[in-house]
Amino acid sequence: MYESTINFTFDTICPWTYLAKHRLDKALEQVCTPETSQKVTFTLKYHPYQLYPTFSSEGEPKYDWYKRTKYPTDDQMEKYIKVMTFQGAGEIPFNFREGYIANTLDAHRIIQYFQESKSPEVTNKLVLALYKAYFEEGKHPSSAETLIAACKEAGIDEEEAKRVVEDESEGLMDVKSAIREQASNGVDSVPVVMIEGRRRDVTLTGAKEVGEYVKALEQVVKESQ
Incomplete structure (x- = not known):
């Protein structure tokens, strides 16, 4: 069986990355049937990117x-609100x-920290919780209150969440390095979805329609043997 990593580069305050995540999830639901799951498994890996790194934390x-x-x-x-x-x-x-x-640095710090120590399922729930809090509930994108609540929603122990969120140095160097890595890879906008394939990788920039993600995933499945 081939194990494919879906590299998802995003910012938690970018609405187009939320749309891309939502549509990618729908595409995965369509493609990941019992039959295809015998050929390939897909695992999401999140990569941080800051659209506005000079924003204040307040x-x-x-x-x-x-x-x-x-x-x-x-x-x-x-008109913009109607479009979105x-x-x-x-x-x-x-x-x-x-x-x-x-500023979203602390949000990315928390996501990257728990991505390294928890399962992909927990990380996925954490990302979705932060998206929902910011875009749907009007919550601050990276306040301690928002981050701890998102961690709890993802199933992370509250005491562990508080420890990591409140220690602003925890994982800071790692997330800064990860952000620099994306810039060195030529990323200058988000979302970027790169699906690793056995024969070739497929990269999609911008929020695509569900069908385009389905096509890319099916190509990886087809070429997985």
């Missing part, structure tokens, strides 16, 4: 930031009116 209101930097009029902002609502297709209820946008 941040600023999300809605205000989008208006100030991207959509300066009420009409433009409302459409992209979410009723499955991701994007919330751009509440919450703060802020």
